[in-house]
Amino acid sequence: MSTTDPHDSLEEDLFAPSGPMPDTPTEGFVLCEFDGVTIAVPQSDLVTIEHGNELSAPLPGEPVIGWFNSPQGPWPVHALDQRLRALTEQPATGAYLVFVRSQPWPSGLLCERVRIVRASSELTIQPLPAVLRDPASPIGGIARLDKRTVAWILDEGRLAAHLAAVTSNDEWNNERWHE
């Protein structure tokens, strides 16, 4: 088990880049905290991290909590709850936007805290027990951050796919946005 505590070294070397990051895949993770849960997104998915206090409001029916005005145009921003379900309104606590690669434009996730783990070896990742593995879930594993905190590991591309799935299904469109 790794003895490196990612809490110790990550606070100060975080961001914020002023624009999109270089297109260089890295082996680390971005730890995204929101609603009491932490997910670990592969750094190779990352486009940029931005401050989340200047979002444009969505139009009625748009499955986003807001739009980030990037130099390349508006990018969608989403928020998730602790069960990774999409929120329909912007929560009060999000401060950072993590944008991951997706088509046709990057997708953003509103987070309360963001930390960088520069090497995957800093995390001891265990796969979920077989009975808990669900092909529909973006979560593939778990890593202990400290005695009471874990990060749920997402494989490459899974956050963007999950955001697309939970904001485009019928339940979202019919039951949440049209209430």
Add this chain to the structure above:
Amino acid sequence: MSNGLRAWLLDWPAHPLALAQCEVIEAIEDPEVHRVPTGTGWFGAVLFWRDQLLPLALSHEQALDGMTIVVVAYQKEPRAPLEYAAIGVQGAPRQFDVPLDADCEPPADCPLAHEHLRAFFRYQDRTVAVPELQRWFAPAAVNA
């Protein structure tokens, strides 16, 4: 009247469970439990136990307060290594004498699939389920 067989009685929220003495390993007082954000049904959490990550049968609707986490063991087949899992129950497990000739039909509201169960019997005016652990904790694809 008992058949001389001792077993563990666990107050599982849906209804009591009976497990063989060899199947119950430990009741954890201060468990390190983490709810899986996308967990569904009864498998909504994991337990760190002795440096192992175990599936925990605890639904998202169940509060952890007042729950006892019980580590159980089973084998996928005879002479296979022990596999471990955990179940969230109310109160501490207790031993009891399995009653004789008390088999009964499964209750209509039983949340477990029939293939996950060995038997049911009546005990102290309650229906007790005997789970088949290696099937309950097997991946869904195996059970299908």
